[in-house]
Amino acid sequence: MSKRIKQLVTEFFGPAREITGVAEVELDLETTASARDLLRALAASYPALKGPIIDPEGWSTAPYILMNLDGRETIQNYDLELQPGARVLLMSALAGG
Amino acid sequence: MNGYTGKALIIDLTERKSEEIELSQSMLRAYLGGSGLAVRLLYDHLAPGVDPLEPGNVIVFACGVFAGTIVPAAAKHSVATKSPLTGMLGDAMAGSFFSHTLKRAGYDAVVILGRADTPVYVFIDDHTVYFRDARALWGQECFATEEAIREELGDEAVRVSAIGTAGENLVRFACIGNDRGRQAGRTGPGAVMGSKNLKAIAVRGSGAVAVADNDAVYQTSCDLITQAQGPATGKYREPGTVGNVLTLNRLGVLPVRNFQRTALDEAEGISGETLHRRHHEKTVACAACPIACEQVMKVAEGSHAGARVSVDYETLFALGPCCDVDDLPAVIRAAELCDTLGMDTLSTGVTLAWAMEAAERGLLPPDDGVDLRFGNADAMVAMILKIARREGLGEILAEGSRLAAQEVGKDSDYFAIHSKGLELPGYDPRGMKTYALGLAVGTRGGCHNRSLAYEPDLKGKVDRFKAEKGRGQIAMAQEDVAVLLDSLGICKFMRGCFTDLHEEGARLYSQATGWDVSAQELVEAGERISNLKKMFNVREGWTRELDSLPPRLMQEPIPDGPGKGVSLPPAELELLVSDYYEARGWTAEGEVAPATQDRLGLSGQTA
Amino acid sequence: MSPSPHVPISPHARLVVCDPDLCVGCQLCEFACASVKDNSANILRSRIRVMRQEPILMISIACRGCEDPVCVKVCPRDGALAVNPDNSLIDVDNDKCDGCGWCIDACPFGAIVLDPETKRVIICDLCAGRDAGPACVEMCSKDALEVSTPAVVAGKVSQSALRTLMDALDEPA
The missing domain is CATH 3.60.9.10 (Aldehyde ferredoxin oxidoreductase, N-terminal domain)
Structure with a gap:
């Protein structure tokens, strides 16, 4: 019997989009999956994210890359359990111009 | 020396x-x-x-x-x-x-x-x-x-x-x-x-600039140059700051139609990525800059063929989404005109957006041949020339949004998007409360660059939708870092290349000058200069009401996007501003207190 | 002074070449040169010079290793300038050079400079004796500079032209 799953959408901006070549991706994860689990799943789907976007040792975002939840808050705690239907944004830390 | x-x-x-x-x-x-x-x-x-x-x-x-x-x-x-x-x-x-x-x-x-x-x-x-x-x-x-x-x-x-x-x-x-x-x-x-x-x-200049310890300055600089090829400056190198459009749009802080909305329905067409893909011609650097953020864009065909200019985010925002223009060649032409005629793209765009709204509301007299309304790129381009020449409506718009709204009256100052007369940059302060404070108290008026207060909001160091005590201290610290960089003359895009700006800046300063300067001395210099700027304004008649934001942004809640419903009522801004004055050691009225002047060596220094 | 019409570059020359598409015109190569060659912060002592014709033309120029160098021919101080047999660049004998500047006027590339402190001319020598090679090339973070020979450069230009052609053919009509 398969584990229960939830669908999570990740939207890519800036360098993350350049690397993946897509604007967003929908992944199926276990219901208890955390932000860190999502980063692992993303790295499995797009290995080139490892390094410039995802830190494959701590399984957090790389320096100057932010993980944002629903466009409202930056994820600081990667153990945060993501709710079904959540939209996660991978973007550059913004500055100036 | x-x-x-x-x-x-x-x-x-x-x-x-x-x-x-x-x-x-x-x-x-x-x-x-x-x-x-x-x-x-x-x-x-x-x-x-x-x-x-x-x-x-x-x-x-x-x-x-x-x-x-x-x-x-x-x-x-x-x-x-x-x-x-x-x-x-x-x-x-x-x-x-x-x-x-x-x-x-x-x-x-x-x-x-x-x-x-x-x-x-x-x-x-x-x-x-x-x-x-x-x-x-x-x-x-x-x-x-x-x-x-x-x-x-x-x-x-x-x-x-x-x-x-x-x-x-x-x-x-x-x-x-x-x-x-x-x-x-x-x-x-x-x-x-x-x-x-x-x-x-x-x-x-045919002379030389001597430094006290050339070996040390050279080595420190080489380290910084290496850092400047790393992730800290990645977004500046490609596609440049114009990459902000899609992100700010998604965060619901991209001002659209003169700050009536905070997101575009369709942002891809006016995004930095599209601009780069279709129009990028050459990357150029300022003097001795290893980042090279200046992205020269060119229009190859169509009515704006031949237009060529570098475009950064604020320019793209002001002449694009703020005027609801989605025609990239027209934006490039408009930016080129601003640069050649010699006017600030940001103030030009935001003043034009005010004019477009005023015209749509029937508050402006008609101008021969120029049909100002949101989205009309041709009118935008035509009016830029008229502003520079002070012809027709350009005579009024050349005064900037604050004075133009005073001239036109009919409550058009409600949607004149400036602080102290300086038109606001491309972030909606309602969804970024630390930034809202930085804008309101800024000595040069509504400016992100002098305040740097957007950083904690966008990096998620604070809840960007919330106004609370403590933001005064944060805004002050950010502003003092900005003023330190501006006074050392170091580009803000380098700031991520320093692990500790004050320590490393002091070392570099000492290596160049031969004077033994500490990190603490640079911290104080930043604070001193920020205070002197305020003293300049006070001497020119500054009053507390000037530390404010446009009425629209304090009366209307965010209409759409992730921040929908969030507002920035005057009482909230007051709370933030008072907190900032307190953090600065200023009087409740916002003047530099004598004790603060004494501490920073600024007392008795009136011309 | 207008450039001489025909100045063939020696096929054997090894020289610092610059790709103008990659050069951002930052001038850091000049600082590297003055610092490494003379421990000086003064870029007027640099043997490589950035030419900027804004908004988009940027290129660094150092000695081009001419086949039959005009600078050597016009030098009135017999033997102050001589072709280095190893790399076709120009050796300057500081004891003979008196800084008269005829070679500066004659160089069709503007690649010879009068050192404002020593009052002798200075010319790129590829940082002779420096293990890491020319300091400017090492400094250039945009990979615009490299040490190469005219033949290698020509090959790259041909390849690049071919790629441009292929891209153009791929473009939808």
Whole structure:
């Protein structure tokens, strides 16, 4: 019997989009999956994210890359359990111009 | 003197005379260079209360501390004057070879007084100053003026800061261009030059800028240059700051249609990525900059074919989403016109957005042949020319959004998007409360760059939708980092390359000057300069009501996007502003308290 | 001074070449040169010079290793300038050079400079004796500079032209 799953959408901006070549991706994860689990799943789907976007040792975002939840808050705690239907944004830390 | 030249040049246009003054070590250590030095010299040479466009106004150019050396991305120069747009501190910066050259000519700063009776340009040829006839240059564009002066002087190494027709015609947000594409952009210093009949400053410098310990400066610089190829500057290198459009749009803080909305329904077409893909021609650097963020765009075909200019985020925002224009070639053409005519793209775009809204509401008189309304790119381009020439409606719009709204009346100031008269940059402050505070209290008016207060909001260090005590301290610390960078003359895009800006900055400063300067001394210098800027404004009649934001943003909640429903009522801004005054050690009315002046060595220093 | 019409570059020359598409015009190569060669912060002592024709033309120029160098021919101080047999660049004998500047005028590339402190001419020598090679090439973070020979450069230009052609053919009509 398969584990229960939830669908999570990740939207890519800036360098993350350049690397993946897509604007967003929908992944199926276990219901208890955390932000860190999502980063692992993303790295499995797009290995080139490892390094410039995802830190494959701590399984957090790389320096100057932010993980944002629903466009409202930056994820600081990667153990945060993501709710079904959540939209996660991978973007550059913004500055100036 | 090492690092510095230890000299400033005082130029009197009325008398057509110049003299050198010495800058002491204690003065340079207290105000560093760039913005700090420029404001200090302005404060000392300007009599309070003069009309910014009268001969009594003073305009100061000051080099960053490290200009003329290998220290990377540290060649900024500052321009300080009393702003014709805000009536307060005019405070602009440009990245440049101009400062490199001025420093090699032997000056850390140039102070310009008076008014020439006929158009002139000043040629600083090392230690000789010439007042040259500029009547034939009057009416020429910024870039053309640079080229014409190099041609006339017969030397490609001459660097020029020049105004275009907008500055000559006293457009209140006229900028000063240099190095064919860099601008001291904001608060209207170009109009002050125009009012002085000063078309340009040309510099030839054949000297050297000595540093105390060249090996050390070289090694530290090489480390910074390596850092500048890393992730800290990635977004500046490609696609450049224009990449902000899609992200800010998604976060619901991209101002659209004169701040009536915070997101576009369809942002891809006007995004930095699309701009880059379709129009990018060449990446260019400022002097000694290893980042190279200047992205030159070109239009290959269509009615704007041949338009070529570098485009950054604020320009794209102001001439794109803020005017609801999604025609990239028209944005490039509009930006090119602003640069050649010599006006600030940000104030131009946001003032035009005000005009489009006013026109749609039937508040503006019709203008021959120009149908101003949101999304009409042709009207935008046509009106930019009219503003520079002060023709038709351009006569009103050349005054900037604040004065134009006063002139038009009918409550049109409700949607004039400025603070202290300076049009707001491309972030909606309702969804970024620390940034809202930074904008409101900024001494040059609504500016993200001087406040840096957007950073904690967008990095998620704080809840960006919440106004609370403690933000005053954060906004103050951010502002003091900004002012420190502006005074050292280091580009803000380098800030991620420092692990500890104060420690590493002090080390670099000591290596260059040979003076033993501590991190704490730089912290205090930042605070001192921020306070001096405020004292300048107080002396010019600043009152607490000026530390505010446009009525629209304090009365309407965010209409759409992730921040939908969030508002920024006046009481909330009041709370933030009071918290900031307290953090600064200012009085409840927001003036620099005597004890704070004493602590920072600023007391008793009125001109 | 107008450039001489025909100045063939020696096929054997090894020289610092610059790709103008990659050069951003930052001038850091000049700082590297002055610092490494003379421990000086003064870029007027650099043997490589950035030419900027804004908004988009940027290129660094150092000695081009001419086949029959005009600078050597016009030098009135017999033997002050001589072709280095190893790399076709120009050796300057500081004891003979008196800084008269005829070679500066004659160089069709503007690649010879009068050192403002020693009053002798200075010319790129590829940082002779420096293990890491020319300091400017090492400094250039945009990979615009490299040490190469005219033949290698020509090959790259051809390849690049071919790629441009292929891209153009791929473009939808």
